[in-house]
Amino acid sequence: MMKLLRRSLIVAAIAAPALALANAxxxxxxxxFTAMTADGKTVSLADYKGKTVVLEWTNHDCPYVKKHYGGNMQSQQKAAAAQGVVWLQVISSAPGQQGHVDGATAQKLNADRGAVPAATLLDPKGEIxxxxxxxxxxxxxxxxxxxTLAYKGGIDSxxxxxxxxxxxxxxYVTQALVAVSSGRKVDKASTRPYGCSIKYAS
Structure with a gap:
């Protein structure tokens, strides 16, 4: 009886519906969107009309994020900024979940890693x-x-x-930025993202 109950619970967990997400x-x-930044400002996507914008979802404790913050993410941020691209980090981890930080901690993390996003957006409710x-x-x-959205997906293949x-x-992201700057459509405009699952509030 216990084995049957345990098996039922496992099946129920597997079959449980995923968190409802929209699909840009x-x-x-x-x-x-409108959001508070790590340095206490309020910004909206509309503020960047006329500029190319990159959104990067991040969680400093995620191994996949650590991989790219070994230098790759910083290099891409700097290259993008040099081209006038607005690079925005987004932290959607809920309070009490892995990756959730306050503004001061987010700023210190970026300073320690040499990261240079234009801003870090705090999204603790996961709305963005x-x-x-x-x-x-x-x-x-x-x-x-x-x-309009030009690309969504993984940072690379x-x-x-x-x-x-x-x-x-x-x-993928570098290629997308080159295409956008040239006024072309992105060849691979939608790819599979990879990394740690975002720790949304339930």
Missing amino acids: TVDAPAPA GKAYGAQTTPHMYVIRPDG LATAKVDDIGKAEP
Whole structure:
């Protein structure tokens, strides 16, 4: 009887519906948002109209995030900024969950890692993440200057936590930014994101 009950619980857990997320659509207007930044300012997506915007979902304790913050993410942030791209980190971990930090801690983490996002958005209720359908850390989005979504998916093509794989991977976000800057459609506009699941509030 106990074995049957245990098996039923396992099946129920597997069959439990996933957290309901929206699904931002490539070539459609990117979902609007307003958020508090780590340094206490309020920003909206509308503030960046006319500029290319990158959204990067992050969780500093995630092994996949640590992989890319060994230098790759910082390099991409700096290269993007040099091209006038607005790079926004988004932290959607709920209070009490892995990756949740306050603004001061988020700023210190970036300073310690040499990270240079234009801003870090605090999304403890997961409203921005759910509006975009963000699933993992990292999960990446590129928004065109006209406000439409150009790319969503993984930072690159190799879904591992191995630093050595970065140089072997197809750099999806970098390719998307090149296409957007050239006024072209992104060849691979929707790819599979990989990383740790975002720790949303239930």
